[in-house]
Amino acid sequence: MNYPEDLKYTKEHEWVKVENGKARVGITAYAQDQLGDVVFVELPEVGTEVKAGAMFGTVESVKAVSDVYAPVSGTIVEVNEALNDAPELVNEEPYEGGWMIVIEMSDPAELDNLMDSADYQKMVEEGGE
Amino acid sequence: MRRPEPLIFEISKPGRKAYSLPALDVPAKSIDELLPQGELRKQPAELPEVSEVDLVRHFTRLSQLNHGVDIGFYPLGSCTMKYNPKINEYAANLPGFNRIHPYVPEDLAQGALQLMYELQYYLAEIAGMDHVSLQPAAGAHGELAGILIIRAYHRSRNDLKRTKILIPDSAHGTNPASAALAGYTVVELPTDERGGVDVEALEAAMDETVAGLMLTNPNTLGLFDENIQRIEKIVHDRGGLLYYDGANANAILGISRPGDMGFDVLHFNLHKTFGTPHGGGGPGSGPVAVKDFLEPFLPVPTVVYEDGKYRLNYDRPHTIGQMKSFYGNFLVMVKAYAYIRSLGPDGLRQASRDAVLNANYLLSRVRDYYDVPYDRYCKHEFVVAPLKIKKETGVRTLDISKRLLDYGVHPPTNYFPLIVDEALMIEPTETESKETLDYFADALIAIAKEAYEDPDKVKSAPHTTVVGRLDEAGAARNLNIRWRKPE
Numbered sequence: 001m002n003y004p005e006d007l008k009y010t011k012e013h014e015w016v017k018v019e020n021g022k023a024r025v026g027i028t029a030y031a032q033d034q035l036g037d038v039v040f041v042e043l044p045e046v047g048t049e050v051k052a053g054a055m056f057g058t059v060e061s062v063k064a065v066s067d068v069y070a071p072v073s074g075t076i077v078e079v080n081e082a083l084n085d086a087p088e089l090v091n092e093e094p095y096e097g098g099w100m101i102v103i104e105m106s107d108p109a110e111l112d113n114l115m116d117s118a119d120y121q122k123m124v125e126e127g128g129e
Numbered sequence: 130m131r132r133p134e135p136l137i138f139e140i141s142k143p144g145r146k147a148y149s150l151p152a153l154d155v156p157a158k159s160i161d162e163l164l165p166q167g168e169l170r171k172q173p174a175e176l177p178e179v180s181e182v183d184l185v186r187h188f189t190r191l192s193q194l195n196h197g198v199d200i201g202f203y204p205l206g207s208c209t210m211k212y213n214p215k216i217n218e219y220a221a222n223l224p225g226f227n228r229i230h231p232y233v234p235e236d237l238a239q240g241a242l243q244l245m246y247e248l249q250y251y252l253a254e255i256a257g258m259d260h261v262s263l264q265p266a267a268g269a270h271g272e273l274a275g276i277l278i279i280r281a282y283h284r285s286r287n288d289l290k291r292t293k294i295l296i297p298d299s300a301h302g303t304n305p306a307s308a309a310l311a312g313y314t315v316v317e318l319p320t321d322e323r324g325g326v327d328v329e330a331l332e333a334a335m336d337e338t339v340a341g342l343m344l345t346n347p348n349t350l351g352l353f354d355e356n357i358q359r360i361e362k363i364v365h366d367r368g369g370l371l372y373y374d375g376a377n378a379n380a381i382l383g384i385s386r387p388g389d390m391g392f393d394v395l396h397f398n399l400h401k402t403f404g405t406p407h408g409g410g411g412p413g414s415g416p417v418a419v420k421d422f423l424e425p426f427l428p429v430p431t432v433v434y435e436d437g438k439y440r441l442n443y444d445r446p447h448t449i450g451q452m453k454s455f456y457g458n459f460l461v462m463v464k465a466y467a468y469i470r471s472l473g474p475d476g477l478r479q480a481s482r483d484a485v486l487n488a489n490y491l492l493s494r495v496r497d498y499y500d501v502p503y504d505r506y507c508k509h510e511f512v513v514a515p516l517k518i519k520k521e522t523g524v525r526t527l528d529i530s531k532r533l534l535d536y537g538v539h540p541p542t543n544y545f546p547l548i549v550d551e552a553l554m555i556e557p558t559e560t561e562s563k564e565t566l567d568y569f570a571d572a573l574i575a576i577a578k579e580a581y582e583d584p585d586k587v588k589s590a591p592h593t594t595v596v597g598r599l600d601e602a603g604a605a606r607n608l609n610i611r612w613r614k615p616e
Binding site: 034060062065 | 606
């Protein structure tokens with residue numbers, strides 16, 4: 001399993017990458033492996049307000065439909081439209097082409113509540129949530 | 130891949146017909162004179178043209194490719210795929226029921242109305258509730274009716290701040306869907322280590338913004354919630370109502386009653402608990418039952434008995450409205466009525482006892498080969514998971530389910546409840562013999578061994594079915610369900 005060190009992680013298995021003060025969000029390699037083949041991703045529209053810890057979309061796999069949660073609060077400024085036609089990107093490139101949204105953060109201090117790569121890896125390997 | 134049966138469009142030949150009409154004995158009129166221009170097709174519909182014998186053979190062959198409870202064992206957890214006694218079909222085929230028109234005057238429909246009235250009474254008695262509406266067309270539809278009744282109750286008291294519904298994380302997915310459809314925000318409750326509702330989490334979540342709790346008891350783990358009395362007190366003390374999801378009622382008939390547990394509203398699935406078919410044999414039916422204080426909110430119409438006559442009552446000013454055209458799925462009610470009357474109170478109780486016994490017998494036979502996440506006596510169903518097998522061989526629940534097809538049985542429910550990783554949810558129902566249960570247990574045990582000896586055989590299953598392993602992800606990603614005429 002792959003846990004890039006330049007990302008922050010949530011207990012619900014989302015990752016955050018901070019780029020130019022904005023937060024790019026997706027789900028982790030572990031999350032996509034647990035879900036199995038992703039067949040549909042439902043994301044909000046650009047401009048939607050999100051709150052840290054609140055659901056912002058759903059991922060449907062052959063096994064189940066799961067909610068995805070915003071790691072930080074703010075306004076969505078970009079949505080990965082490519083997932084409409086190619087939801088498999090979430091499985092194939094969870095940390096690159098499978099990204100879901102970019103958030104303009106309202107409170108960057110919330111990033112401090114997230115896990116780093118080592119802590120997240122530890123959580124997953126100990127059985128996690 | 131060669132398809133086992135062509136589409137009906139592919140056997141079509143111009144001019145073939147499966148009907149013959151007598152010679153016209155009235156003056157012919159052009160369709161243009163009978164219908165306005167805007168209503169007429171410009172191109173004729175491209176319907177398949179086949180002879181009667183080819184039509185019959187096509188659908189008979191398709192039916193032979195299907196699995197059903199009349200063909201083999203069907204332990205699909207939480208779905209209660211029990212055998213549907215044929216006497217129910219006899220009753221539903223009586224012409225007085227089968228050929229009645231929904232607009233027939235009440236005076237000429239007294240038998241049908243009496244059956245509905247008595248079925249309402251039987252279901253209320255079984256549930257420990259006071260009043261029933263037979264209208265909802267299926268389980269989730271019954272849930273929606275029930276949650277709308279809860280909403281109407283709070284609104285009638287001008288208690289408008291209750292915007293949330295509490296639902297355990299083990300619940301059927303229809304529960305949060307029904308609550309959301311009724312306009313509520315869903316708050317998920319965790320499960321404790323015994324497999325029941327986490328009472329401390331309930332304590333923390335239950336306040337004056339909560340309209341109620343939806344609970345399935347026994348739950349989707351097949352476990353009876355031992356804390357139901359504490360749960361009932363917490364919810365009621367703080368002004369909430371309790372909704373009982375009757376999907377698992379096959380465990381409790383004649384033994385315990387949701388009304389006695391303190392529930393205010395519930396739905397039953399006649400197509401699970403009361404022996405009526407799922408799917409192809411007829412639609413579902415999801416009657417709702419309520420305590421007295423919620424009676425004003427029931428859907429219209431209700432069936433009442435006054436002055437020696439049965440009639441439909443539409444004069445219900447506080448009703449949530451009509452949930453379905455006419456009176457619900459009437460012939461399903463006839464089948465459930467026949468089921469209840471042919472088993473009687475003792476027979477229904479015995480059905481639940483046998484359902485619980487069969488589930489515990491199966492669990493005892495497979496527990497040494499599969500992980501059991503909540504290892505207690507179960508009710509009518511139980512959940513196991515091939516966690517050790519997956520770790521050591523890579524064989525997953527999906528593979529085991531597909532391999533079961535090679536043994537001629539329908540797989541259990543897969544990957545549900547969501548709180549159990551790699552869940553296999555098994556519900557044998559009461560009607561299966563010990564030989565059938567042993568055959569299934571032996572198959573599960575054999576597959577557990579195959580996973581170690583020949584894992585590829587399990588991972589590539591099924592091998593003996595007409596169609597092999599399907600690309601389910603591909604099918605979902607590139608949905609193609611429309612036939613197009615070849616160019």
